[in-house]
Amino acid sequence: YSHTYRHELSFSRNGSWEKQNSPPSLHRILGSDEASTDSIPQQMKISVGLSSGGGADFLKEVSLHDVRLDPNSIYGLAQQTNLEYLLMLDVDKLVWSFRKTAGLDTPSEPYGGWENPNGELRGHFVGHYLSASAKMWASTHNARLYSRMSSLVLALSECQTKIGSGYLSAFPSELFDRFESLEAVWAPYYTIHKILAGLLDQYTLAANSHALNMVISMVEYFYMRVQNVIARYTIERHWLSLNEETGGMNDVLYRLYTITGNQKHFALALLFDKPCFLGLLALKADDISGFHANTHIPIVIGTQVRYEITGDPLFKEIGSFFMSIVNSSHSYATGGTSAGEFWSDPQRLGTTLGTENQESCTTYNMLKVSRHLFRWSKEMAYADYYERALINGVLGIQRGREPGVMIYMLPLRPGGSKARSYHGWGTQFNSFWCCYGTGIESFSKLGDSIYFEDVGKELALYVTQYISSSIDWNSGQILIMQLVEPAVSWDQSLKVKMKISTKTVSAPPSSTLKLRIPTWTSRNGPRASLNGADLSLPPPGNFLSITRIWRQGDEISLDLPLTLRTEAIKDNRPEYGSVQAVFYGPYLLAGLSSGGDWDIKLPDGDASSIAELLSPVPADYNSHLITLTQEVNGSVSALSTASDRSSVVMAAYRPEAGTDSAVAATFRLVAGVDSRRIMLEPIDFPGAVLSHQGEGESLTVSDAASAAAIFRLVPGIDGRGDGSVSLESESRRGCFVSRRGSSNVTLTCGGGGTVDREAASFGVRNGSSEYHVVSFVARGVKRNFLLVPLFSLRDESYTVYFNV
Ligand SMILES: [Zn+2]
Structure with a gap:
């Protein structure tokens, strides 16, 4: 049973928990044959004879x-x-x-x-x-x-x-x-x-x-x-x-x-060491469907330590096999795994997208699994996995800068929100x-697994994650300052600098820095230099090795192109082949989307051309965002798109960024004819604009920028002169965007003095929401999407998997 379910049972008043005296069937009760130690692989029988272990070649962790x-x-x-x-x-x-x-x-x-x-x-x-x-x-x-x-x-x-x-x-x-x-x-x-x-x-x-x-x-x-x-x-x-x-x-x-x-x-x-589970893995059977994920991942981690102690290759194999099946058949684009806390059938994730995906604990534990495997093998796939799960599965489980507000599950269905699952956000x-x-x-x-050291045959420091940090590397007698420029969408490369200083007056020992060239970067684009001199690079998926006696002031620069690409959900049924997630380098992008639309159109259905469908949001767009407010019945309302996007309403104004209402109340001023004749583009419906539909009719959101979408931004006709504005229709001069009643927004014309001057005047504020520095516009079938990193979202509704 899931923790959620059992928590409910243990607090239910009817005492149903006490009645549940039979062991949970989903945990696979062993028959007496299975439980016998004879039926498990020979190597797994309890033995206290220890070998010296295989630890000599393992990378060492760097202390926090x-x-x-x-x-x-x-x-x-x-x-x-x-x-x-x-x-x-x-x-x-x-x-x-x-x-x-x-x-x-x-x-x-x-x-x-x-x-x-x-x-x-x-x-x-x-x-x-x-x-x-x-x-x-x-x-x-x-x-x-x-x-x-x-x-x-x-x-x-x-x-x-x-x-x-x-x-x-x-x-x-x-x-x-x-x-x-x-x-x-x-x-x-x-x-x-x-x-x-x-x-x-x-x-x-x-x-x-x-x-x-x-x-x-x-x-x-x-x-x-x-x-x-x-x-x-x-x-x-x-x-x-x-x-x-x-x-x-x-x-x-x-x-x-x-x-x-x-x-x-x-x-x-x-x-x-739970034999009924480890036995399956030892037999290399992907039969983990139906198992409670977070019960079993820690058992695998334990056997990884067992391998490090004993050197028994069976437990190396178990860890590698387990990681390979989870990674290939049971994990989402985020690196997370489980639905409703359980694993489902391999390559069947297309039907698991809901509100109860990837329990956070499982990501925490899979990071441990991959970390052991990387230390043993130095294989890039494990460092890539670690980065994917850390950025997309861990960073976004906090609600912004609020201490003690975290999630349990990450919803992955179209139109999901971290705020809307069985548990939603927790409390302090x-x-x-x-x-x-x-x-x-x-x-x-978070400072863990950025660096690992090799103190075996060669003295080396692996830089496996690009995270702004410093390390005091005692074995190499150097200090390294790693500076990563935050990724942005208008300059599509990750820029990293490493500044080296020596710890002693005498020269440090010769050592090697191994810099990860991630699999997600492009084949010919990465560049690296040492003190301004270009270095030749291995292909993505390898480490760039630089060996020397490091000197005070040595500086390495890395420039890693951030590629845009799609990745199919782990589901090999043909009908799920079009269910794809979008990545920008290591960042999983989510589309702001409350309605559950998820269709992105690729020219000729060619998934390799996703980059053609995505355009970066320019750096200066944040200065063009506004929110228009009015005081209605004593409280502040904001001009907002309705959740069905067909209409425009005055909605209760919540200035807190990170909510759907802040998104709905934020518009980009788009120059229509000139800077005073403008259009209003909802931040989450790129390419669409507010349009009028004639006198007395509701305003709408339309895809086509017709004359009905152009408004003159004029001083407020309420005449208060306090900076308020009014929106006069360019195609229907004398007609203004105006509130009617408490929430409807229509075009009202002045003939006969019928314009309510207060209802047609708005306060102007900076946009309640803003573009993340990594923001792309994706062309969709029914609508376009604003794509931003999933980790950056708080309560906003989003779509991670698109129908491409
Ligand atoms: Zn948990």
Whole structure:
């Protein structure tokens, strides 16, 4: 069952949750044959004999402590927004249920949403908070956050001490009794994984050794519990209990083992490698349809750590195969996966587009999968995937600069909106969904995976993401400042500069910088130079290697053409071949569209010529945008296109950018005959203009710029002289655009003095909405679309997949 569904059940008054005593059928209950360890591949049998692992050739991650984001970049701003949220959260409220469970005093009050004191998932967000704050602290060294997270660890430690058994949770251990008896319970190990991972991150990133001791005590407790289940029943019974979601228990336990070397930690990790799922992957069967996506991705991540520890190639294969099927058959253009939290049949995504697509948690987890694979293989496809999912699947899950407002699902149906799904946008203190937990982690580690280092045979630094940042590269004894000019649509290339300085007076060792030439750039267009001298480039999809003894002031310039292209949805049925997403370099473009129109016409149906259908919005267009307002019955209304686009209305004015009403109230002034005789183009209906239909008739939005669309912009005929304007028809002089009643907008003519001068005068404001710097106009069949990056949208209605 999905988390959403189970949250409803657990709070439904009729107690239906308690009645659900049979294990969820969608989790594939193993028959006794399947559950036997004999039916799983030989290599997967539990073995504590460890090899030395295959780690020597792996790229090393670069510590978040050594990377800093440019605070003014979209990444820096997203990080800052998340830091503000982390600092808004209160330790007493976060630990309320932990203290209650431990029998300690509970000052303050608990949070709501999934952290509420009756929710079975309570405490999960606190675990994520420990991880997120450790990562954010490493990324910013913010002193307030350091003291906040240290207090949190201390408060949790007091709870663990009071309980005395090593157990630490916001819910009583009775939930594990139910888990072990195969009774209905909501994923207690899922939450324990978050707390273990959070404490481990506090140890590894913030050097809190007490947090490590807390982890070891907790693991000791759960080791005994699992051993008891196996001793009292059978190991099959334990495997059966794994039909309930256990998060990344294997992942955190393998990670713990790399720190402690304690065989018990490794053995317990093995017991969370879910055989019924991994067995399928080991057999290379794309049979993940029907599985709950976010239950199973973390298990794959755990086995990736297992491969790094043991070198057992089976687990390398499992990770690679899993990534390949998700990428080729189960992921959207955003890099996200799942519909209603589940996977569907491979290559059948055309019928999954709705409001409940790609749970945010799954993107967070797929980034981890691809990151491991890149470190092992240095294959560009994984770096490309990481970029795609980070930009299009992560950046846009925050609502602009609002701290603590994030989504759970990303709607992908035509005319969808992030504000309109089952959950919509969450709230700061009353949501705490799973995706809030992964969300605060995602925005705390934006400095991760930009750089990787190779300290094997050659000393090299991989620059895998173009994100304005700096790195203190200790092994190479250099500092690099990476400056990325924000992409714009009127200059179609990504411009990157790397400025190098040396850390010591003496020369640093010779080292190689490996710069990613992304697959999305054009074949002949990319250029690179070192200190002004051109470098020869490999084809897109490779790394440009530059080896030298770096000198103070060395500067590399990269110019990567941003190509426009379409990409078909992962659906191999012929009728879905025309369902395509539009990309500009790595940026997935969405068309502003409330009505669900999605037809784009390509000349001769040739999908390779999408660039001919798209024209960039020029840089100066933002200075031509206006919103026309009036005071109606004491509140402000704005001239707006109606949602069906056929008419024009006066609608309640909400100046907040990022909403459909702000879009509907924004028009571009287009010179008609001269600068005073103008046309009004709705920002989201490029090429269409407001037209009159004769005296007394409603104004309309028409595709053809006829004489009826030309208006003289004259001083307001209300005669107030306060800067108001009136729109006089060029084809019907003496007739004005005028409000009739509270919302209708018509052309009213002056014969007989019937023009209501107040109703025909408007205040002029800057456009409520504006063009993103990456904006294109796409020619459509029934209408044109304004395309902007999906990540930039807040509540606006949009279409991601077009019928091309
Ligand atoms: Zn989630």
